[in-house]
Amino acid sequence: MAKNVLLTGGTGFIGKHLTNVLIDNGFTVSILSRSARENTPLITYYKWNLKTNYINENAVLEADYIIHLAGEGIAEKRWTKRRKRLILESRIKPIDLIFSILEKNNKTLDAFVSASAVGIYGAITSHKICTEDTPPANDFLGTTCQEWENAVDKVNTLDIRTAKIRTGIVFGKDEGFLKKIVPSFKAGFGAVLGTGKQYLPWIHVEDLCQIYLKAILDEKLHGAYNACVTDNTTNARFSRTLSNLFGYAIWLPKVPTFVLKIVLGEMSQAVLKGQRASSEKIQKTGFEFQFTDLEKVLVTCLN
Template identity: 75%
Template sequence: MAKNVLLTGGTGFIGKHLTDVLIENGFTVSILSRSSRENTPSITYYKWNLKDNFIEKDAILNADYIIHLAGEGIVEKRWTKNRKKAILESRTKPIELIFSALKENKKTLDAFISASAVGIYGAITGPEICTENTPPTNDFLGTTCQQWENAADQITSLGIRTVKIRTGIVLGKDEGFLKKIAPGFKAGFGAILGSGKQYLPWIHVEDLCQIYLKAIVDNNMQGAYNATITDNTTNATLSRILANLYGYSIWIPNIPEFLIKLALGEMSIVVLEGQRISSEKIQKAGFEFQHTDIEATLSTSLS
């Protein structure tokens, strides 16, 4: 019988791609949803409600693996106190609910795999290349990711292999990061943000989904793994490539930091700062990236 993978966030950008990859590789997929959806031969939908601490029992009982992708968007709205709370709780509360359901039903899993983010290393631009051993920072992104991963570690206490995938910017055709920024470049108004020296740790959605698949089938994977390309792509690099792909050179001066901070508030650190990230650990685990050239990746993602 095919193994079942239960997804949170299964209807989002990454979740949709991952669902296809899992089905192609012989898994059945279950997706937790806040609203009723019609099942398909390969996908079963179960209801859950975080406010009521409710999750359909069969979703847990039928799962062999659980992958947690759900979470409010980091850059969708300004970081008010309430927004910060929503960002954090949308990542930690689902894990707490799953933990309680597993414990209550005395249910074990082959593995629990949670998304995380390279934001755990903080919003800092500098020469350091962050590894999985780099200490978390105490800014909003760092503490949010740390609490996110601490929640996932609860699952480990149940004797379940737990993997945390620290992701950067995810690129894909007409989706994710590019969906937000490409229209401005396409219209001829592309610009470099701030100094342009901030690094942009990136990964193609196809590679990211293959990392999740590997985390399922590789019983040796446990703990945190960076899931980004290790290169020197900066905001300036990406901006110039995007403009060139649309047939022009950037003519607008760099957008000053103070204007970005005025417009975005504290959230401006997401676009004004960025780290270099090591992918050595996942590569030593046997993973090979298929999308390693930023220009080629952008070209195929925009075509």
């Protein structure tokens, strides 16, 4: 009988891709959804509502694996106090609710895998390459990711194998990060942000889905893993590569740091700072990235 994977955030950009990968590999998929959706032979939808602390318990009790992808977008709105609280709670509350169901019913899982982010290393720009042993930063991104991962570690106390996938910027065709930024570049208004020296850790969505697949299949995977290509992509390199693909060299001046701080507020840290992250740990498990050339990846995503 096919094993079942329960996804939070299953209707989002990454979740939709991951659902297809899981089904292609013989799993059935359950998805927590805020609205009613029609089930299919391989996908079952269950209601949940974080505002009322509700999850249909059957979704958890029937799962063999759980993958937690849900969370409010980091760069969707200005970081007001309320927005910061939503960003944090949307990541932690689902884990706490799932934990309570698991504990109450003495339910075990083959694995609990959660998204995390390379933002745990902070909104800092340096030449340092961060590994999974690099201490979390004390800024908003760092502390948010640390509390996120601490919630995952709580599940581990139930003797359930846990893995935390620290993700960089995710590239995909007409989706995610590129969906937001491509229109301005396509129109000829691409520009470098700030100094342009900030690193941009990235990964193609198909590689990311394969890492999640490996995380549930490989019983040796436990703890945190960086999920991004380790290269020297900076904001300037990315911007110039993208504009070249649209047939022009960037002609606009760099968007000044102070302008972005005025427009974006504290959230400007997310685009003005960035460090590299090592992928050595996940590669030592036998994982091989299929998408490592920035220009080729962007061509794939644009066509």
